[in-house]
Amino acid sequence: MQTHTNNAYYVPPPSIWPLVGSIALLTLATGFALLLNKTAAGPYVMALGAGILLFMLFGWFGNVISESLAGKYAGQEDASFRWGMMWFIFSEVMFFAGFFGALFYVRNIGVPMLADAQSLWPGFAAAWPTAGPGLKTEIMPVHAWGIPALNTLILLTSGVTLTWAHWGLQKGKQSQLKLGLAMTIALGILFIGLQWYEYVVLDFTLRDGIFGATFFMLTGFHGFHVILGTVMLIVILFRSLAGHFKPERHFAFEAVAWYWHFVDVVWLLLFVFVYIL
């Protein structure tokens, strides 16, 4: 791939946004630590940090979008964004891999070892789900073929509608693009709503032993990613309405689509390893 054009690679002028972002994370972390330690100022400091972070995101992405519209990302820069997004998604894969690893560890090694230690925990038998030998809580797991199966269907469908929207974009059919995106967003919101409902009606919490902990950590971080993906799709919808994307040049759309499919795949693994098995 020979990507050097007559243009020099676009090196942006000095920017205030990285510094703003660092101040945002410093404030956010300080506020969170204060909140966790029951300090009254905690929530306010956190809110301030979140506000600065939002300010930074609007400013920084605004910058990127206007540079993109000005045609600064036409050559080699585009390949950089593609590589960058791929490696970012890889880091996300490893993040979920860590939690899946924890799940596999406790199910196959941790809990059986506790059951082997009969002198420590007499009468404890290795089973899944379990809240552990000390809590004595009965866990009623979620029935996989209820809401979770429906949610699987919803996310898989959303992958189809998103691809359909992409086809619309590539063929220059603006209405197909917008309709497809709107449907994908609606399905995303539906998924989040159903997941929320499931959390409400469940009779165990993340405090209920290792099952509750792994269940909520995995599904919680996944749900957080779906929310993030939905927000990203909404931004893409607004940018589509503003006519930012061309049939041959629309990497922002593709990046969000990659992200959405990644979240989709994580859900399939969750469905198998958290809900069915």
Added chain:
Amino acid sequence: MNTTTVNDTAGHHDHDHDHAPAGLMRWLTSTNHKDIGTLYLWFSLFMFFFAGALAMLIRAELFQPGLQYVQPAVFNQLTTMHGLIMIFGAIMPSLVGFANWQVPLMIGAPDMAFPRLNNWSFWLLPAAGTLLIATFFVPGGAISGGWTMYPPLYMQGGIAYDISILAVHILGVSSIMGAINIIVTILNMRAPGMTLMKMPLFVWTWLITAFLLVAVMPVLACAITMLLTDRNFGTHFFDAAGGGDPVMFQHVFWFFGHPEVYIMILPAFGIVSTILPTFARKPLFGYVSMVYAVASIAFLSFIVWAHHMFTTGMPLGGQLFFMYTTMLIAIPTGIKVFNWVATLWRGSISFETPMLFSLAFVILFTIGGFSGLVLALVPVDIQLQDTYYVVAHFHYVLFSGSAMAIMAGVYYWLPKWTGHMYDEKLGKLHFWLTAIAFNITFFPMHFLGLAGMPRRIPDYALQFADFNAIASVGGLLLGASQLLFLYIVVKCARGGAPAGDQPWEGADTLEWTLSSPPPYHSFVTPPLVK
């Protein structure tokens, strides 16, 4: 790529006149890889002295048996924060500083692929560093259960424990973004003709290191997120009563932690592999095997993690597996050491300061590698777990490995970065003081460990007194010698004999084709590599 951009050129040349912006905003808002590299290097030097000062307190306390200067609780904070800050604040940022300065110059790129993101990766470090240093002043003091943050000890501390988790999260964000930036720069921004197998070895080591960072920093994030929820939200990941397992933390942590060890040494390999050929005036011996050796070490780093945990009650099969995989690492490492020595073979060698540091690296790192092999043996490791032998081992690979390679690199590239030669006499003095003091400090620790002295202990039995006194004298000398390093660097930055474009006649990488210091924006038009 498409060709609709011919008319865009007019917009490109109005902002990058070749002088640096002035004042504080130059550093706060920089999108220039050289400026950001400089920031990384200064930040890491500051943290090196901060964490080094903690080490001086440790050695002062251990100079003789009994409690002298600090209470045991404070002593534990010192050892913990010394480790955490040296790793995340000194070694890693300095290597990223080298990547920032050198990778674009060595591959003929105009800058990093994402210059703004690059600046964010840096400015997150002072944020996290502030949080970490602040923990010394919160109620209960800093974290004190060791830099590895093992539960259940980690469950018991105060607000410093939460702050440190969040600080490490921020460091992780910084590392992941920095690593993505480096990977994309190397994969996408090489000058025409610079194929992968023509890249300088330093660039190769950073490509593989950045891959390791992207792969394992998220796993560290998992581990410390579980700590955070166990501490604050009632989960039972590491609590047996709830079906969890504190040993699970060690598995997740060391799945990050062992690749992390190589994250800190592979770029050091790259620096040494650049310097040795220059001063031996011969090309690097076995370049291709060097690349494959680095890649093999990176691959193996994912399947050796439990050798840090031989005493946790692992099944025999697990112990054997991790022992053998660990010993396998000796093969690619041996290839590297062989190649370094073969590079020197019949070379016309001169002994400038960077070369002295690099030669010391080869010898002393190899000692650290051998003691690592000793520790890989399960029966031996069970005896030596958490003794000073381990402390000796990892200081041989981290100080005389990473840190001395970093110093070698600083001396090697300072003339390029500043345009001035450093003071060669003082540089050599710094080298000999460092190398001798280092060995006085850490060699006796092997004996202490073999005799059974546990690490992370402020007081000890009388029979350990002599070696501890020697180590403390060496340690304080080692620390004081680094003030000389600071003086030499500052002196060189402020002035000195002009370096010329190519102060080292044997150097053949692209940065030497530029002026010293290089123009603020270099390789705006990529060079053609034959």
